[in-house]
């Protein structure tokens with residue numbers, strides 16, 4: 001079985017893309033014509049939710065799959081619909097896996113180690129159930145929050161080693177308030193630099209055959225200055241870069257995130273892809289998302305090659 005970092009590298013080469021589509025769909029943003037077509041008055045809201053939320057995202061995945069290496073599912077968008085949403089998430093993860101896409105679970109999870117282990121079991125590891133061990137979600141990677149420190153991260157790192165999975169630790173996030181804590185000075189360094197140093201340490205035991213670590217960092221596209229500093233601390237980690245487009249991150253700044261081989265990045269875009277129909281690219285939502293993802297892939301490639 002390939003390490004996560006090797007899987008990423010192979011997918012990037014095969015598809016000539018570093019693009020990840022963020023599946024962050026809410027029902028109110030699904031086009032009216034789609035809802036009118038599929039809403040069944042004979043069924044209740046929940047049954048309609050489950051069908052429409054699944055079907056819209058499934059079709060988006062079909063439309064964009066040749067332009068992206070994977071999908072990132074943001075848990076909040078599914079959790080807001082209670083366990084009905086989680087059921088849809090589970091089905092969509094399986095669908096993306098059947099298409100050989102890389103699946104990232106974005107829940108920014110963490111807790112004390114015993115609880116962190118439960119999150120890790122669910123999304124990248126396995127859960128003991130009677131006399132069996134079950135891989136419930138079996139995603140390729142997940143996002144984690146480092147605020148609790150090393151003992152909260154270790155259960156995830158151990159599962160990465162054991163199951164060849166990946167982690168993306170929040171190092172410098174894309175939002176304006178990321179400065180509140182992440183830019184505090186500790187021992188003469190920014191706190192995000194300290195976190196990056198830890199990510200480097202945690203990743204030392206999980207390296208793939210290409211020499212990249214399976215423990216990566218989340219660095220917002222809106223943070224090119226921080227990215228330069230983080231890259232020097234993390235020369236062989238993948239950076240997951242969200243925040244391009246709607247949040248103000250620019251494709252031209254991606255060069256600051258690259259490693260010495262001009263690699264080591266994956267770039268997420270959510271709303272600009274899943275709701276591309278709102279930009280009137282095409283009358284059909286699937287074609288709109290296809291065109292948006294293709295344009296995105298190409299503009300990223302010309303900015304980083």
Ligand SMILES: O=C(O)c1cc(=O)[nH]c(=O)n1[C@@H]1O[C@H](COP(=O)(O)O)[C@@H](O)[C@H]1O
Pocket residue numbers: 022024074106108143172173174175218219220242243244245246247268269270271272
């Ligand atoms: O971990 C993330 O994915 C993440 C970290 C971060 O710093 N900023 C950030 O926007 N994200 C996620 O990336 C996605 C960005 O969505 P768009 O702004 O619509 O492309 C959302 O799912 C966010 O939750």
